[in-house]
Amino acid sequence: MRExxxxxxxxxxxxxxxxxxKKLIDDSILDSFDIISIVQEMNDxxxxxxxxxxxxxxxxxxxxxxxxxxxxxxxxx
Numbered sequence: 001m002r003e004x005x006x007x008x009x010x011x012x013x014x015x016x017x018x019x020x021x022k023k024l025i026d027d028s029i030l031d032s033f034d035i036i037s038i039v040q041e042m043n044d045x046x047x048x049x050x051x052x053x054x055x056x057x058x059x060x061x062x063x064x065x066x067x068x069x070x071x072x073x074x075x076x077x
Contacts, residue, residue, distance in 0.1 A: 024062065
């Protein structure tokens with residue numbers, strides 16, 4: 001899952017080192033357009049539905065947080 005997520009993130013923003021960054025949202029590395037693209041790709045790739053209430057910085061600041069979100073939504077699915 002990590003490799004799939006990393007691949008889709010790098011496709012959207014090849015200039016960002018997602019493995020190293022810990023504040024992707026808080027440091028404004030990703031903007032709202034990036035998040036929309038990431039959410040769409042995550043929904044399609046991992047067969048989940050990310051709702052508006054899950055669109056908080058804590059869920060997108062790190063690749064680890066995104067993986068946790070995906071795993072949570074898949075378990076609920």
